[in-house]
Amino acid sequence: MNRVAKIAIAAAFSSLAFAGVSRAESLDMNxxxxxxxxxxxxxxxxxxxxxxxxxxxxxxxxxxxxxxxxxxxxxxxxxxxxxxxxxxxxxxxxxxxxxxxxxxxxxxxxxxxxxxxx
Incomplete structure (x- = not known):
């Protein structure tokens, strides 16, 4: 169970990192x-x-x-x-x-x- 929780947390942080990158690009788009x-x-x-x-x-x-x-x-x-x-x-x-x-x-x-x- 501990291993599954660590993978879930890592996946959540990874998703947040990608969301931040796309938001940064949108600030630059125009x-x-x-x-x-x-x-x-x-x-x-x-x-x-x-x-x-x-x-x-x-x-x-x-x-x-x-x-x-x-x-x-x-x-x-x-x-x-x-x-x-x-x-x-x-x-x-x-x-x-x-x-x-x-x-x-x-x-x-x-x-x-x-x-x-x-």
């Missing part, structure tokens, strides 16, 4: 480096949203308030990550999206990605 890493291998569902005027957040026609505006260097890095993923680039192209018009990307908790285009 940083510049995290989204670039994800886009290079992304094969899931995505959505396209237009971004209007990032600078005037009081206007009703603005981009989402929850999505940060990325610096131009980060926008180029996102576009390069999409270019590196030929399957994703092809899917976006089939949906009529020019990769050069993608100005941001955000991953949801379910793993899907929203691309923001101008």
């Amino acid at each position: 940083t510049a480096q995290g989204i670039e890493r994800t886009l290079r291998t992304f094969q899931g569902d995505f959505d396209i949203q237009p971004v209007y005027n990032w600078h005037n957040l009081d206007d009703e026609m603005t981009g989402p308030r929850s999505v940060i505006q990325r610096p131009q260097s980060a926008v180029y890095a996102i576009q390069a990550s999409i270019d590196a993923n030929k399957s994703l680039a092809h899917k976006l192209n089939n949906d009529g999206i020019n990769i050069r018009n993608v100005v941001n990307a955000e991953q949801a908790a379910d793993g899907s990605i929203t691309f923001y285009v101008r």
